[in-house]
Amino acid sequence: MNKKAIICTVAILILLVGASVIYFTMYRSSETETENSSSMSVVEPESSNSQSEMPSESPTESEPQESKPETTSSEIGSPEADALIKTFAEIGEPYTLHSRYYNQGEAKTEDAPWLGWDGDLELCITDAIVKEYEESDIKYNSDSSIWARYASDFEDPCILHVELSLKNVDAENKNGVKYKFNANMFVLSAYEDLLPENQNNPEGYTTVGNYYSAYETYFDPHGPGDDYWSFELQPGETQNFTIEFLIDRVYLSQKDSFLAITPGREIFYGVMLRDLAK
Numbered sequence: 001m002n003k004k005a006i007i008c009t010v011a012i013l014i015l016l017v018g019a020s021v022i023y024f025t026m027y028r029s030s031e032t033e034t035e036n037s038s039s040m041s042v043v044e045p046e047s048s049n050s051q052s053e054m055p056s057e058s059p060t061e062s063e064p065q066e067s068k069p070e071t072t073s074s075e076i077g078s079p080e081a082d083a084l085i086k087t088f089a090e091i092g093e094p095y096t097l098h099s100r101y102y103n104q105g106e107a108k109t110e111d112a113p114w115l116g117w118d119g120d121l122e123l124c125i126t127d128a129i130v131k132e133y134e135e136s137d138i139k140y141n142s143d144s145s146i147w148a149r150y151a152s153d154f155e156d157p158c159i160l161h162v163e164l165s166l167k168n169v170d171a172e173n174k175n176g177v178k179y180k181f182n183a184n185m186f187v188l189s190a191y192e193d194l195l196p197e198n199q200n201n202p203e204g205y206t207t208v209g210n211y212y213s214a215y216e217t218y219f220d221p222h223g224p225g226d227d228y229w230s231f232e233l234q235p236g237e238t239q240n241f242t243i244e245f246l247i248d249r250v251y252l253s254q255k256d257s258f259l260a261i262t263p264g265r266e267i268f269y270g271v272m273l274r275d276l277a278k
Contacts, residue, residue, distance in 0.1 A: 081194035085256055088270040091128055097121045097261055097269055101174050113268040115261065116182055119171035121233075125259065125271045126240075127163040130252065135159065147246045150214035154248035160188070160213075160276070162245070162259065167238040183219040183229045185263055186243055188212070191256035194267060202265055209260075212251035218244040252277035 089095035099115035102108055133151055151157035172178050188209035192198060198205045219229065220242050233239055251257060258270040 076192075076195060078195050080196055081191055084194055084267070085191065085258075085270075085272075088258055088272050089123075089125070090272055090274070091125045093271075094122055094124045095269070095271060096169070097123055099171070103174070113266070114263070115269075116185055116263045117171045117173050120169040121171045121181075122167040122169055123164060123261065123271070125162060125164045127161075128259075128273055128276060129161050130249075130276055131159040131161050133157040133159060133246070146216045147214055150246055154212075154246075156249040158247060158249050160245040160247050160251075160273075162186075162243045163240070164243065165238055165240045166233060168233040168235050170235055171233075172235075177232070179234050180230055180232050182263075183217075183231060183241075183243070185261050186217070186219075187260050187262065188245055188247065188251065189258055189260040189267060189270065190251075190254040192254070193260075193265075199266060207265065208251065208254055208257070212248045212254070214246035216246075218242070249277075 097115060098112055098120050099117050100108075100110060100112040101114050101118040168179065171181075173180055187207075190208040193207050193209075198207075219231075221231065221239075231239070231241070252273075257273045257276075259273060260267045261269040261271075
């Protein structure tokens with residue numbers, strides 16, 4: 001009997017222990033599910049916030065990782081510049097330079113630019129070539145000259161040699177000697193100078209010609225003595241001239257380089273200088 005009682009007691013203890021283990025296991029499982037449910041309720045609002053922030057982040061994601069290179073003049077276009085370039089002459093093509101001058105109080109009869117005279121000159125650039133700097137034998141090519149100082153600053157100095165003819169159709173100078181004109185009207189330029197933002201910014205923009213060429217040019221034939229920049233041309237007369245510019249060769253690779261005819265920064269007339277960089 002004692003043996004049976006012991007066996008029964010042991011069995012009861014085993015059942016109690018098993019029940020305790022089952023109860024403890026079920027309690028931990030329930031607690032774990034409660035924690036997971038609580039954790040999910042915290043994560044979901046964060047996910048919602050993340051989605052609400054995505055629209056503000058998407059433009060950044062669509063932008064390139066690297067900054068864009070600065071836009072160069074060759075990448076910039078202007079309808080005004082394009083339209084003006086189309087009116088310019090080519091080498092070998094006669095080209096009328098029409099200018100009007102009005103005295104103070106005089107009524108304007110037409111909207112024409114003032115180039116330094118009143119009336120028409122007919123210009124033709126007959127030839128334009130590039131020479132090595134050492135080939136120039138003009139008076140500026142000396143160790144103490146302005147050209148020598150410019151040449152020392154240029155990466156690849158060379159000479160732009162231009163042959164031209166001018167005919168005085170009916171032009172006259174109303175501010176001085178009647179048929180005397182100034183050769184300073186011939187300047188080097190390029191497309192970039194024609195952009196409206198550069199035309200309207202005389203103090204903050206350096207023209208292509210000023211940047212890549214020497215201030216002095218060679219002009220022949222010219223006035224006597226120190227009157228180097230002038231020439232006289234009677235109505236009906238035609239005369240041939242030579243102009244030489246000291247330039248940095250990189251000027252020839254500028255977009256749409258041309259010879260401008262202007263007394264200032266605003267450009268109305270020009271002759272294209274194509275294929276000279278070859």
